[in-house]
Structures are given as C-alpha cells and as structure tokens.
Amino acid sequence: MVRTSLIPKKQQVSIEVPADYVGTEVEVIAFRKNEGVEREKTIPKKVSFSAISIDTAGFRFDRNEANER
Numbered sequence: 001m002v003r004t005s006l007i008p009k010k011q012q013v014s015i016e017v018p019a020d021y022v023g024t025e026v027e028v029i030a031f032r033k034n035e036g037v038e039r040e041k042t043i044p045k046k047v048s049f050s051a052i053s054i055d056t057a058g059f060r061f062d063r064n065e066a067n068e069r
Contacts, residue, residue, distance in 0.1 A: 002017070
C-alpha cells in the first residue's frame with residue numbers, strides 16, 4: 001500500500017507506482033483533505049434535575065392489606 005499527500009500545482013498530475021504494482025489492478029482515489037467529513041452540530045442539551053414531590057402526610061401503609069389476595 002502506498003499513501004501520499006500532495007498539493008497539485010496544475011490540473012494534470014502523474015504518479016509513479018512501485019515496480020510490483022506494474023501489471024496489477026490498482027485503485028486511485030483523489031479527494032480534498034477533510035472532504036465529506038461533516039462536523040456534527042452540537043445541540044445544547046436541556047437538563048433538568050427537578051424531582052417529583054408527593055404529599056404523603058395523610059397516607060397510612062397497611063402491610064396486611066397490601067399482602068391480601
């Protein structure tokens with residue numbers, strides 16, 4: 001594998017490949033650095049730490065009643 005970066009000075013560019021690549025199928029891909037990389041827009045998260053409050057002053061727990069079937 002050969003990987004290189006270059007800044008072309010003109011529209012036509014030629015490259016040299018290693019000797020063992022000659023006669024084999026190679027794939028050449030050209031793209032701009034960071035092309036296609038989209039930065040995710042950070043959405044501010046709305047965080048709430050409010051608790052639910054229940055008035056239990058008049059509540060009486062009866063274990064026997066709770067266990068009845």
